[in-house]
Amino acid sequence: MNYKVIDKETYYRKGVFRHFTEDCKCSTSMTARIDVTDLSGYSKRTGTKFYINFLYILSKVLNSREDYRMGYLWQTDELICYDVINPIQYVFHEDTGTCTPVYTEYNEDYEKFYSAALKDVEDAKKTREYGLDSANHPNWFDASYISWLSYDSLNIELPDGYLHFPPIINWGKYREENGRLLMPVTVRLNHAIADGFLVADVYRLLEQEIRSFVAFPL
Numbered sequence: 001m002n003y004k005v006i007d008k009e010t011y012y013r014k015g016v017f018r019h020f021t022e023d024c025k026c027s028t029s030m031t032a033r034i035d036v037t038d039l040s041g042y043s044k045r046t047g048t049k050f051y052i053n054f055l056y057i058l059s060k061v062l063n064s065r066e067d068y069r070m071g072y073l074w075q076t077d078e079l080i081c082y083d084v085i086n087p088i089q090y091v092f093h094e095d096t097g098t099c100t101p102v103y104t105e106y107n108e109d110y111e112k113f114y115s116a117a118l119k120d121v122e123d124a125k126k127t128r129e130y131g132l133d134s135a136n137h138p139n140w141f142d143a144s145y146i147s148w149l150s151y152d153s154l155n156i157e158l159p160d161g162y163l164h165f166p167p168i169i170n171w172g173k174y175r176e177e178n179g180r181l182l183m184p185v186t187v188r189l190n191h192a193i194a195d196g197f198l199v200a201d202v203y204r205l206l207e208q209e210i211r212s213f214v215a216f217p218l
Helices: 014-023 037-046 050-062 110-124 196-214
Strands: 003-005 027-035 070-073 078-082 086-093 098-103 140-146 168-172 175-177 180-190
Touching: 027 196, 037 050, 037 180, 037 196, 050 086, 050 110, 050 140, 050 168, 050 196, 086 110, 098 110, 180 196
Parallel strands: 086 140, 140 168
Antiparallel strands: 003 078, 027 180, 070 078, 086 098, 168 180, 175 180
């Protein structure tokens, strides 16, 4: 885990950062649908799992710019930017109705990421422990698939004043609309390090990366 310390006096969002860490501590969240028709087709053609393919694309997008890799060290009051952030995915256990967090390391190499993510999921299926270990995984973002519902809105609440900077991403079942498969995705970021543009840009980057991803078969 490597990071650089951001000089808050020269930080390009200095005024916004000060306001939303001192005057009005809050987050910003948005839900929108993205077109995953081509990604679904690619996954079926290649015999790969749509879920892991999307997780890879999501991780690539969130690692593509510093704004999504920010962190806060409350012990030293430092704003930092991680070299890389990794997804916390989840395994649902049908027998208990509970989930187990799965710490998967991001790798830009798709095949290496896919193999590791698949193994992490299979290993997690063997336990029923919750196993959350945030203290030892500070540069990990929450990536949770809500497989039972194609929802229209979702809001993640955190304690007032809690400066949690890693992204929280949720997505639901895709559904067919006008011959296309649209999937709800919810993006939550702390307002101190992101505004509406940065939240909305996640969707643009996701669709851009999906187009690039499906253009190159395995």
